[in-house]
Amino acid sequence: MSIRIQEKDRLFSLETENTMYQMKADELNVLLHVWYGQKTCADMSYLIRMSDRGFCGNPWESQNRREYSLDTLPQEYSSAGVGDYRSPALCAELENGSRSTDWRYAGYRLLKGKTRPSGLPGLRGSAETEGLEICLEDKTSGLKAYLTYWVFEALDVIVRSTRIENRGEAAVTLRKAASVCIDFPYGKKEVIHFHGRHAMERVMERNPVPRGGQLTFESRRGMSSHQSNPFVILCDPDTTERQGEAWGCMLMYSGNHLEEISCCQTASVRLVSGIHPECFSWPLNPGESFHTPEAILSYSAEGLNALSRNYHRVIRDEVIPPRWRGVRKPVLVNSWEACYFDFNAEKLLKLAVAAKELGMEMLVLDDGWFGERNDDTTSLGDWFCNEKKLGCGLKELSERIHALGLYFGLWLEPEMISARSDLYRNHPDWALTDPDRKPMVGRNQLVLDMSRQEVQDYLFDAISRILKDARIEYIKWDFNRCVANVWSHALPAGRQGETAHRFIMGTYALLERLEEAFPDVMIEGCSGGGGRFDAGMLYYCPQIWCSDDTDAVERLEIQRGTSFGYPACAMGSHVSACPNHQTGRIVPFATRGMVAMSGTFGYELNPEKLSAEEKETVKQQIAAFHRFEGLIAEGDYYRLDDAGGDETAWLFVSPDQKEALLTVVVTHVRAYSPFPLVRLQGLDPDGTYRREDTGETVTGAALMYGGISFPPFMGDYPAAQVYLTQVDEN
Numbered sequence: 001m002s003i004r005i006q007e008k009d010r011l012f013s014l015e016t017e018n019t020m021y022q023m024k025a026d027e028l029n030v031l032l033h034v035w036y037g038q039k040t041c042a043d044m045s046y047l048i049r050m051s052d053r054g055f056c057g058n059p060w061e062s063q064n065r066r067e068y069s070l071d072t073l074p075q076e077y078s079s080a081g082v083g084d085y086r087s088p089a090l091c092a093e094l095e096n097g098s099r100s101t102d103w104r105y106a107g108y109r110l111l112k113g114k115t116r117p118s119g120l121p122g123l124r125g126s127a128e129t130e131g132l133e134i135c136l137e138d139k140t141s142g143l144k145a146y147l148t149y150w151v152f153e154a155l156d157v158i159v160r161s162t163r164i165e166n167r168g169e170a171a172v173t174l175r176k177a178a179s180v181c182i183d184f185p186y187g188k189k190e191v192i193h194f195h196g197r198h199a200m201e202r203v204m205e206r207n208p209v210p211r212g213g214q215l216t217f218e219s220r221r222g223m224s225s226h227q228s229n230p231f232v233i234l235c236d237p238d239t240t241e242r243q244g245e246a247w248g249c250m251l252m253y254s255g256n257h258l259e260e261i262s263c264c265q266t267a268s269v270r271l272v273s274g275i276h277p278e279c280f281s282w283p284l285n286p287g288e289s290f291h292t293p294e295a296i297l298s299y300s301a302e303g304l305n306a307l308s309r310n311y312h313r314v315i316r317d318e319v320i321p322p323r324w325r326g327v328r329k330p331v332l333v334n335s336w337e338a339c340y341f342d343f344n345a346e347k348l349l350k351l352a353v354a355a356k357e358l359g360m361e362m363l364v365l366d367d368g369w370f371g372e373r374n375d376d377t378t379s380l381g382d383w384f385c386n387e388k389k390l391g392c393g394l395k396e397l398s399e400r401i402h403a404l405g406l407y408f409g410l411w412l413e414p415e416m417i418s419a420r421s422d423l424y425r426n427h428p429d430w431a432l433t434d435p436d437r438k439p440m441v442g443r444n445q446l447v448l449d450m451s452r453q454e455v456q457d458y459l460f461d462a463i464s465r466i467l468k469d470a471r472i473e474y475i476k477w478d479f480n481r482c483v484a485n486v487w488s489h490a491l492p493a494g495r496q497g498e499t500a501h502r503f504i505m506g507t508y509a510l511l512e513r514l515e516e517a518f519p520d521v522m523i524e525g526c527s528g529g530g531g532r533f534d535a536g537m538l539y540y541c542p543q544i545w546c547s548d549d550t551d552a553v554e555r556l557e558i559q560r561g562t563s564f565g566y567p568a569c570a571m572g573s574h575v576s577a578c579p580n581h582q583t584g585r586i587v588p589f590a591t592r593g594m595v596a597m598s599g600t601f602g603y604e605l606n607p608e609k610l611s612a613e614e615k616e617t618v619k620q621q622i623a624a625f626h627r628f629e630g631l632i633a634e635g636d637y638y639r640l641d642d643a644g645g646d647e648t649a650w651l652f653v654s655p656d657q658k659e660a661l662l663t664v665v666v667t668h669v670r671a672y673s674p675f676p677l678v679r680l681q682g683l684d685p686d687g688t689y690r691r692e693d694t695g696e697t698v699t700g701a702a703l704m705y706g707g708i709s710f711p712p713f714m715g716d717y718p719a720a721q722v723y724l725t726q727v728d729e730n
């Protein structure tokens, strides 16, 4: 039983295999957050102490009990305007202009059978998944907040979301509706977040949560963004990859988001996460409700690596489409860095022949095949094959590619529209544009109003037509600018605050329809690389192009940062040509292969242009990838570079601990350096492992506590891959 309720104490415990989440309705019907952490099986509310603190007001019903204050007690869904001066979970503007809400416990309901927030992705679960719904009410306005918790016991994951219902008699406007609020009452905390920019996504950074202050991470860009991933980790100052406590909060959402982490006067830390309130308002008439996105919570007492593995498991098992779970993906070659906009069918076919000879399995035709598109100034929205440019239609091209023994994939950027397009000429109001204002352009393009049903229908028909006509196994779904001028021509002035959220729900609805209609077409997410790398998109796209920076050395940091929350099987990564197109750096071909195969693996180059030696290397890389792809996609992942230094190292270990694959890349070779030493993790300490490269055998304990020592590396960006298998000693 994952949910225990002690009725007498009104104590609610959600238990997973190793964690416990607890809350309690107190004597004033305030729902207190009691605990999230190690599974203790105890009533942890003894830790909540009260004392009179100056300038911390008391609710009227406390009868001036000066030690009882909403400002200091740990809250499960914080009220607004009634004495808790920390960040509120919700802000609702009532008909009379008041923005106060005072949440009090009003009952609970046990749930069975996972459901999703309406119109949004959610963890899949099953008919057996258990959940709890706690109802809070604000008596004055008639608003109810239904806090929903789903327990994924074996995964050490709890999923939270909130549904706000207006049971009052007057309309209200939601100005903020967070998915989650948690107060961590004890101890100093640090916060890890993932910032970046285009071509430099998800750089991990760790900071102390400042006393009396607040850190915020956010996107107002209409997308989860390159700049700030909707995932944060709180941890203790002494937490490392290998030990210590860590709490993760990942919003399953691809639009504007805000994470607030504050440390209040009494040193408790509050985390609030949800849709960004600045870009949002939602009128709720009597009887209407609004459901927030889900937040995926996990806790580990064994360091950051263990927390990451919880997220990897939950994304693999409960987020990505089941159709693609554990499925072997073709090694692809993408036309973008090979040709950019300069191609025709003959050129693509020559590229395909060369790719096939080296063992590649799918040709993806990137941007430039439609409308009049020969550069990025035109034609988005006109999803008709440019037969003049290609020399044939998509049907013929796809058949010729298939005849060579390759699958065929196609690039699309459905949510965008070029001002120079037939679509825009015919439907200028389908673009998001402010009235009386020139719109912002990004990469010469405008953004379609995905909140409109007719726009979704147009795209569904256009994409369906292509998928029915040609033989296409894969779509690369791009999104190449931030959203601005968020004004829908289909909504009245008073409802424009809904547009940004309706936009992302429109995208989700379109993806869902396409997936239902074409279940065998795999969609890879992309947004100028990894600008929308989030659990919301992963619900529809089993993999996402990680970054437009294909430089293997840059990718070390990008893929490392991504690995904190997302599994390798979701990270689109390719070997590209050198000098690298983004940085001009030259990295050995072998190193490029090892870095790219720690994700979905493919090539972003013209195989015809490779030297004979490089072609041989490609064949070996593809063979190696096929040998290890199960281990990479399904294995347990460990970051091993916590000792610092010039090496970046990571490890995949099979769930049965029988095999492991270690990769080490040296980013700065120095003269007379100490022998690089990498200590492994996750092996069977009593098992004996054979190193395939040297034939040596050594125990798992020795590999984990002693490590593998390498001879000094030489040259620029050298790398090594070591495959280990457990052998029977007898």
Ligand code: DGJ
Pocket (backbone or CB within 6 Å): 336, 366, 367, 411, 478, 480, 526, 527, 528, 529, 545, 547, 548
């Ligand atoms: C951005 C993507 O990340 C690239 O891989 C490529 O598809 C271009 N867009 C094409 O416009």
